[in-house]
Amino acid sequence: MTPLNQLHVFNAMHSSPHARLEHSAHLGDGLAAALWRNRDDARDYQAPSHHTLSCYIADGTGTFRRQRPADKGAPNKLCIMPAGHESNWVVNGPIRLAHLYISEEQFALGCIRLLDREPREMQLQEATFLDDPQQALRFRQLISLDWDEPGERLLASSLAHGIVDHAVLCQAGLRQGLRLKGGLAPHQRRQLIDYIESHLDQAITLGELAGRCNLSEYHFARMFRESFGLPPHQYVLARRLQLACRLLRLGDLPLGQVALQCGFASASHFSNRFRQALGATPGDYRAAFRR
CATH class of the missing domain: 2.60.120.10 (Jelly Rolls)
Incomplete structure (x- = not known):
């Protein structure tokens, strides 16, 4: 921010x-x-x-x-x-x-x-x-x-x-009178959203996403940003963190399992990313909503 x-x-x-x-x-x-x-x-x-x-x-x-x-x-x-x-x-x-x-x-x-x-x-x-x-x-x-x-x-x-x-x-x-140029086709955007949502617990590479649209990684990254308003890695991270917040608020899974379900390689990696985005650890987040 x-x-x-x-x-x-x-x-x-x-x-x-x-x-x-x-x-x-x-x-x-x-x-x-x-x-x-x-x-x-x-x-x-x-x-x-x-x-x-x-x-x-x-x-x-x-x-x-x-x-x-x-x-x-x-x-x-x-x-x-x-x-x-x-x-x-x-x-x-x-x-x-x-x-x-x-x-x-x-x-x-x-x-x-x-x-x-x-x-x-x-x-x-x-x-x-x-x-x-x-x-x-x-x-x-x-x-x-x-x-x-x-x-x-x-x-x-x-x-x-x-x-x-x-x-x-x-x-x-x-927006009135807007003529969109470039970017991904609507069906490609929706396909990517569905794919990312169903694979948040797995590694998602730029090459894998680009391949689903039959584009080079460079061209795909540029088109993705035009259509989504942010780069692919930032979008995927945001979706992982939102899923993590939901799991922390509503469930009792151990933090290590939450990390794995949200696609983070380890609990420490999850904690570091969570702290960078929200200014607190996953444990602090869960405790805040339990209070």
Whole structure:
């Protein structure tokens, strides 16, 4: 995950003399969260490379987008600021709000897993002052957790994934006027998804995947990235880790068996990859959900 101070929206807020950061944390898997207070300010976000979901926690009734001064915020209102979009905000009076920052790769995984669509043909649709009680509740649960405590940060990560999944299902739409060039054919993409899902407990090589599409490894890797939004090895690892999280949450398999079922060569390799992605060991993850 990009360091917080390199995320455009976070950095724009942090640079304001009026805004105060209450709390922030990386939540793993290309997700990060921040809780802010601000008042009497103006903020501009210019084509960030990440998506931002925000929820007004308190006040905000004097906040509006510069182009829409008649529409004002309020507690529990949600805003969606997609990657690549510009938005300009005026804050009159106080506001307390939560941000969830989402990498393009995490959005891509959601498009493939939940929508069976190529990420490049989808976009997160911009929204201002959206009413969504489910999402507002998830945000309030998210900020009630202590992100500095490892177990609670893992619970926060699970909540953040729920927020992202809901946004992908409800707020992602097809890009208008897009003409796709290159990439894999839809039947090849679906065939690869099914093959990877059914072989997560086995070694999956680039050559093996390329051969299923009758392509060279080099050409396949490029086409895969165009269609999936991330490289083959990164996609396979993400699917392995998601399966591992499900097994750890819902079952009692020894960690060594979880590692083998998810295609990791050893428990130590599994633990290292899991820690890199989620900032905690598999044992810590299981314990957090048992509590």
